[in-house]
Amino acid sequence: xxxxxxxxxxxxxxxxxLQVFWYRYRxxxxxxxxxxxxxxxxLMGVLAPWLAPHDPYATSRDRFLPPLSPGHLLGTDHxxxxxxxxxxxxxxxxxxxxxxxxxxxxxxxxxVGAISGYYGGAVxxxxxxxxELFQVIPRFVLALLVVAFFGSGLGKLILVIGxxxxxxxxxxxxxxxxxxxxxxxxxxxRVLGMGSGRIMFSEILPNVTAPIIVTASLDIAQAxxxxxxxxxxxxxxxxxxxxxxxxxxxxxxxRLAWWMSxxxxxxxxxAVLGFNLVGDAVNExxxxxxxxx
Amino acid sequence: xxxxxxxVPLLLAALLLAGxxxxxxxxxxxxxxxxxxxxxxxxxxxxxxxxxxxGAVGASIYSGLVWLDETGRPQPELAERWExxxxxxxxxxxxxxxxxxxxxxxxxxxxVKFTMENxxxxxxxxxRNAFALLEGIDAPDDYTVVLRLREPYAPLMSLLTVFDxxxxxKHIYEGGNPLDHPANYNPVGSGPFVFREWxxxxxxxxxxxxxxxxxxxxxxxxxxxxxxxxxxxxxxxEIGEVDxxxxxxxxxxxxxxxxxxxDLDVWQGVRIPALYFLxxxxxxxxxxxxxxxxxxxxxxxxxxIVEQAMMGAGNPNVGPFGAGFFWAYDEATDYSKLYPxxxxxxxxxxxxxxxxxxxxxxxxxxxxxxxxTAGEIIRDNLRQVGINLQLVPLERSVMxxxxxxxxxxxxxxxxxxxxxxxxxxxxxxxxxxxPGTPFVNATGYSxxxxxxxxxxxxxxxxxxxxxxxxxxxxxxxxxDLPVLVLFDELAxxxxxxxxxxxxxxxxxxxxxxxxxxxx
Numbered sequence: 001x002x003x004x005x006x007x008x009x010x011x012x013x014x015x016x017x018l019q020v021f022w023y024r025y026r027x028x029x030x031x032x033x034x035x036x037x038x039x040x041x042x043l044m045g046v047l048a049p050w051l052a053p054h055d056p057y058a059t060s061r062d063r064f065l066p067p068l069s070p071g072h073l074l075g076t077d078h079x080x081x082x083x084x085x086x087x088x089x090x091x092x093x094x095x096x097x098x099x100x101x102x103x104x105x106x107x108x109x110x111x112v113g114a115i116s117g118y119y120g121g122a123v124x125x126x127x128x129x130x131x132e133l134f135q136v137i138p139r140f141v142l143a144l145l146v147v148a149f150f151g152s153g154l155g156k157l158i159l160v161i162g163x164x165x166x167x168x169x170x171x172x173x174x175x176x177x178x179x180x181x182x183x184x185x186x187x188x189x190r191v192l193g194m195g196s197g198r199i200m201f202s203e204i205l206p207n208v209t210a211p212i213i214v215t216a217s218l219d220i221a222q223a224x225x226x227x228x229x230x231x232x233x234x235x236x237x238x239x240x241x242x243x244x245x246x247x248x249x250x251x252x253x254x255r256l257a258w259w260m261s262x263x264x265x266x267x268x269x270x271a272v273l274g275f276n277l278v279g280d281a282v283n284e285x286x287x288x289x290x291x292x293x
Numbered sequence: 294x295x296x297x298x299x300x301v302p303l304l305l306a307a308l309l310l311a312g313x314x315x316x317x318x319x320x321x322x323x324x325x326x327x328x329x330x331x332x333x334x335x336x337x338x339x340x341x342x343x344x345x346x347x348g349a350v351g352a353s354i355y356s357g358l359v360w361l362d363e364t365g366r367p368q369p370e371l372a373e374r375w376e377x378x379x380x381x382x383x384x385x386x387x388x389x390x391x392x393x394x395x396x397x398x399x400x401x402x403x404x405v406k407f408t409m410e411n412x413x414x415x416x417x418x419x420x421r422n423a424f425a426l427l428e429g430i431d432a433p434d435d436y437t438v439v440l441r442l443r444e445p446y447a448p449l450m451s452l453l454t455v456f457d458x459x460x461x462x463k464h465i466y467e468g469g470n471p472l473d474h475p476a477n478y479n480p481v482g483s484g485p486f487v488f489r490e491w492x493x494x495x496x497x498x499x500x501x502x503x504x505x506x507x508x509x510x511x512x513x514x515x516x517x518x519x520x521x522x523x524x525x526x527x528x529x530x531e532i533g534e535v536d537x538x539x540x541x542x543x544x545x546x547x548x549x550x551x552x553x554x555x556d557l558d559v560w561q562g563v564r565i566p567a568l569y570f571l572x573x574x575x576x577x578x579x580x581x582x583x584x585x586x587x588x589x590x591x592x593x594x595x596x597x598i599v600e601q602a603m604m605g606a607g608n609p610n611v612g613p614f615g616a617g618f619f620w621a622y623d624e625a626t627d628y629s630k631l632y633p634x635x636x637x638x639x640x641x642x643x644x645x646x647x648x649x650x651x652x653x654x655x656x657x658x659x660x661x662x663x664x665x666t667a668g669e670i671i672r673d674n675l676r677q678v679g680i681n682l683q684l685v686p687l688e689r690s691v692m693x694x695x696x697x698x699x700x701x702x703x704x705x706x707x708x709x710x711x712x713x714x715x716x717x718x719x720x721x722x723x724x725x726x727x728p729g730t731p732f733v734n735a736t737g738y739s740x741x742x743x744x745x746x747x748x749x750x751x752x753x754x755x756x757x758x759x760x761x762x763x764x765x766x767x768x769x770x771x772x773d774l775p776v777l778v779l780f781d782e783l784a785x786x787x788x789x790x791x792x793x794x795x796x797x798x799x800x801x802x803x804x805x806x807x808x809x810x811x812x
Contacts, residue, residue, distance in 0.1 A: 059673045061599060078546075079601050079669060148659070148688045238665060238684040252546035252662070 017275070024285035031281020037274030045091040054082035056089040056241040064257045077261040083259060086241045087267050093242040094224045094271055101223035102161025102216050109169025114200045116170065117177025118292050126172070135167040140229060145233040154237045157230065161223045169215050170291055176208040183254060210286040217279035221272045228268045320794065320809040325514035328805075329526050329535040331542040333493055333519050336477040339459045340412035341467075343419060345541055348456050349802040350497055350517055352366050354482035355505075357455035358386055358405070358438075361799040364617075370377075371460060371483070372402060372438075381445030381754055382428075388436040392506040394462045395487045400666065402432035404707065407463035419712055423452050435745050445752040448714035449760065455484070456800055457712075476488035485510045485806035494519055510806035511794070523547075529743040530557065536725045536792060538658070539801055540785030542556035545604035545663070547637050551787050558792070561606055564784045564799055566617020567710040569607065569667075572696065576737035579648045586774040589704075592678045593671055595779050597634075602666035607780035613770040614763055615781040620756045621715055626767040628778060639678045652681040653703035657694055664706045667779070671704075697731045705735065708743035708782065715763070716751045722776055723747065723766070738775030748780065 025031055044051060053071070060080035069081075074083040116127040146155040146160050180186060181204070189203045230236055231244020237243065243264040250261035309614070330346045331786045361374075372386040374495030392400040414424035426446050431439040442449070450466040451618045452458060460483070467477050482507070489603045499515040518535055520526040527547045529535040531554060543551075579585045599607035607724035609617060611625040643651075655671065656666040665686060672682040685702070687695060695701045709732070711718030721732070724747055725739040743766050750762040770776075786801050798804040 050567075057673055057676065059597070059601070059670055061597070061600075078671075079666065149691065151685065151687060151691075234659060234662075234665070234686070238668070238686055249666075252544055255550065256546060 009220075021285055025281055028284055029283070030165065030277050034274045034277025034281060035113065037270055038278055041091055041095060041271055041274065044088055045095045047268055048092055050091050052082075052085035052088040054085040056081060056085040056159035058082075064253070066257075067259050067263075074263050075257070077260050078258070079248070083246070083263055086246050087263055088265065089241040090243045090246060090267070091271075093154065093237070093240050094227060094268070097154070097161065098220040098271075098275070099157070100158045101165060101227075102219040103118065104158065105169055105219055105223075106212070106216055108163070108200040109166035111175050112207070113170040113173025114168065114177055114205070117174035118181055118196065118200050118204070120178070124174070127170075131167045131170050134164070135171075138162070138276060139164045140159060140226065142231065143230060146233060147230055152230070152235050152237050154240060157227060157237060161226050165219055165222060165226075169212065169219070171241040172211055172215055173208065179223040180204045180207060181281070199240035210282070214279050216281040217275050217282065221275035224271050294516045313635070318793075318811055321509050322511050322809070323513055324511075324810040326512050326537065326792070326805065326808060327516045327518055328539075329520050329529060329542055330497075330517050330535045331519075331521055331523075333528065334497075334622055337480040337488070337497075338412075338461070338474070338477040339456070339490075340420075340461055341416045341471065341477075342407060343417065343456075346517075349539075350499070351459055351480075351482075352455050352484070352800070352802050353499055353515055353805050354480050354484045354488055355459040356392070356400075356483045357458055357460065358388075358453040359450060360803060361451060361454055361713065363796065363799055365799050367453070370407075370455070372453075377754070381752070382442045383462045383754065384440040384442070384449065386438045386440075388438065388747040390436055390778040391507055392483050393504055394464075394483050395481045395502060396462075396465075398462065398464055399435075400460065400483050401435040402438045403435070404463045405438045405460050406432045407467065408461045409458065410591065412461060412466070413458055416471070417457065419451055419457050419574065419717070422717075423449055425676050434733045444553075445754070445775050446716075447471065447751055447754050448716045451713040451717075452601070453662075454713075454800070455803065456769045482644060486515050489514075505806070508806075509811035515805060527551075530685045530787060533789070536789040537795070538787050540606070543785060543787060545606055545785075548604050548606070548785065548787075556790055558788050558790050560788070560796065563608065563781055564796075564801060565618040565711060565713050566615050566718075567708055568611075568615045568617075568722075569706070569708045569720070569779045569782060571779065572702075572705045572707060572735045573775060573777060574700055574736060575775050576700060578703075579646065579651055580653075580703060582646050582648075583773055584642050584646040585648055585651075586777070587632065588639040588646070588648075588678065589675070589680075590628065590774060590777055591635045591642065592639035592680070593674050593777065593779070594634045595629070598667045598670050599780050601670060602663045603780070603782070606785050608783060609780040611778050611781050613723070613767045613776070613778060614715055615711075615778065617711060617781045618715055621760050621763045623760075623764045623767055625770040626764075628771070631771055636674075636677045643678060643680075650679060650681070652683060654683050654685050654701075655686075656687060656692060656702035656705040658687045658689045660689060661706075661708075693731045697733070697735050698729050700728070700735065700737065702735075704777075707732075720747045720751065723770060734775075734777040740769065740773065743769055 034101065058081060063076055063078055063080040065076040066070050069075060069140050072082050112127055112131060118123045143164060150156060186199060186203060189199050197227055228244035231242050232247045234248045236242050236245045246264040247261055253260055330349065332346055333349035334350055335342060336343060337347060337350055356371045358370060358372040360370045362368050367624065371388055371392055373389045375384060375386045377384055388402060394400060398632050407553060409430055413420040423446065426442050426444060428441040428443050433439065446463060460646060462481055465481055466474055485502055487502045489498040492495045496519060497517040499792050501510045501513055503509055520529055524545045526538060526542055530538050548559065551557050573580050573586055575581055596608035599609050609618060610627055610629045612623060612628060614621055616622045650727045655668050668684045672684065675682045696705045709718055709722060723736055723743055724734055725744050726733045746766040747763050750759050753759045753762060788795060793809050793811050794807045797807050
């Protein structure tokens with residue numbers, strides 16, 4: 001862990017190392033598969049208005065149409081809405097929540113972890129106790145409570161999930177900073193007269209990005225899952241189509257219309273799988289200990 | 294539906310034959326009836342609670358002064374007859390002299406007076422309103438009870454049933470604190486069934502009362518099975534472990550499957566009417582204009598809501614007071630005739646009102662699934678006329694504060710039960726109220742004319758005279774539309790096909806002693 005990782009160096013100054021990274025990543029077939037899922041999901045979200053065959057809000061009297069019905073590839077739900085269109089538009093919410101919640105967690109986690117690891121001592125002790133406090137709170141239960149009492153706008157969902165997800169990153173970043181702050185390049189920076197802030201964020205941070213990226217992609221998967229779970233319990237934002245919300249609707253009709261639950265469920269599973277595979281593959285390609293030969 | 298041809302007459306003939314065979318059979322004694330409940334009652338003292346399971350079990354253990362037949366008219370139970378004074382302020386009840394408690398003591402007027410004064414008055418959620426109007430309760434002799442009212446109160450009789458005024462034994466409760474009395478868990482009543490055992494979370498068992506003052510029950514045993522999970526409950530009915538489920542415990546989504554099951558009978562109808570409606574915040578903005586409210590009514594497809602959000606368990610042909618009280622229903626103010634689904638008309642009305650773009654907040658209790666589904670349909674309906682609907686699901690207590698205290702909403706979906714009389718359930722929707730009271734008129738609408746008509750109706754006993762007052766009020770309300778009435782809820786009951794004699798009373802939980810098993 002003390003050595004600088006490849007991707008970090010690649011991102012920092014030597015562009016050709018990115019090629020090395022890609023070369024290593026590509027050799028991981030599952031990683032490529034995961035990346036393909038993520039890219040396809042992103043495309044689906046961005047192109048939703050053009051891809052979706054129907055308006056996801058449009059109800060009709062043609063309800064519970066089974067999959068492969070004319071005009072409704074994946075069937076219709078209890079209000080006669082097109083399931084495929086719901087899934088396509090729903091990818092937007094999942095990705096948005098996934099990325100923004102992970103970003104929120106990232107910002108808080110990096111700040112707390114960097115300060116904690118770099119300064120050490122009493123600051124570290126206090127910040128780590130706070131981190132532990134957040135770590136032992138059952139995330140899902142708290143998210144459930146917050147959303148139940150303060151309403152469930154998309155912004156609130158992102159904030160709640162983000163605020164509940166940062167401790168892991170904080171602990172990881174702290175560990176990295178603890179080891180990096182003793183390295184010669186940090187001493188060098190200090191001798192050159194750089195301020196603490198600059199050393200923390202423009203010297204050390206670029207050197208520890210690889211493990212952060214790995215955690216981030218896992219966090220995105222977690223956030224997508226958490227958003228879907230909240231939606232499943234009817235606590236998602238009802239004003240945007242989402243996979244979790246579709247599952248919530250499907251609960252009542254499990255025995256009547258399996259397609260209402262199977263397809264959104266599969267979408268969630270695929271998205272979570274995709275981000276997890278990417279995270280693992282990045283980890284493997286950048287962590288020298290996991291690399292063979 | 295269109296290609297049935299010859300099958301319709303054949304089917305009808307078969308049904309008629311089956312029906313006449315069933316009704317020709319004489320009621321048989323014997324057997325057990327298993328009824329599913331979604332939760333344990335908190336206790337079995339129905340004077341302290343209005344909860345559904347406590348009322349259900351209590352209805353078979355206890356008796357009221359009267360029971361309400363399926364049209365809502367009072368019939369003798371503990372009281373064999375009664376007189377109402379000309380000024381409508383004195384009710385004299387003559388009790389049956391052969392009624393006995395399950396422990397053998399006679400039921401007397403002292404029990405009635407004690408129950409009303411010590412338990413129903415202070416603790417019963419609905420009876421306490423009537424109790425506040427009582428000047429006094431007299432028991433001139435053992436079998437006569439006189440209720441003296443401060444002012445005439447038309448719905449009093451419908452409050453004297455086993456649900457709103459069950460009579461409990463004075464000799465058992467006297468001197469103790471009713472709230473934690475041991476008899477709440479080991480009840481002694483005077484009803485058709487005697488309490489036998491209660492295994493919490495599993496079952497409550499009652500047995501036939503052989504000394505019942507009226508005809509003894511046909512059933513040997515009445516078993517209430519506690520099954521909290523919706524799916525398990527439905528399955529228990531389908532495999533025959535349970536014989537009867539009431540609509541409140543039945544997810545609407547299961548209905549089509551039950552209807553297709555040849556061993557089950559699915560009944561739907563209006564019993565104790567309940568209204569589903571939207572409060573409109575008429576205080577400011579575009580919604581202060583009645584024309585905009587009329588446009589909303591034309592834009593909302595109530596039939597689609599009933600069909601998809603309620604699985605058909607609703608009647609959209611309703612006026613300002615629904616259609617459940619047939620004597621108060623007036624076809625002239627039926628919203629499905631006045632405001633049929635017509636987006637073009639809605640757009641025209643909005644144009645006339647000068648409304649171009651409008652965003653409305655639709656506030657509802659997040660625990661109510663059908664409200665959300667209805668909201669999704671209304672959102673789509675209103676989009677067709679250029680109105681943007683924002684769904685705002687809120688936890689119940691937050692919803693109450695936002696809607697009733699702060700009036701921070703544009704449209705709010707609610708459902709109110711009539712509790713058996715429009716005076717009890719529906720007047721509150723339209724009458725002028727102090728702001729901040731939960732579950733009353735939240736619209737800000739205040740019309741002295743409507744207030745006066747409804748106040749007069751509350752003191753009018755004659756159904757025809759009362760209907761005329763409602764007709765006049767409905768005429769005003771149907772134009773002003775402070776409340777968008779969507780539909781009447783239909784009660785649902787699913788039972789084993791061999792069960793006979795169900796639903797003799799207004800409340801489906803009542804009169805299970807009349808139920809019997811056909812061969």
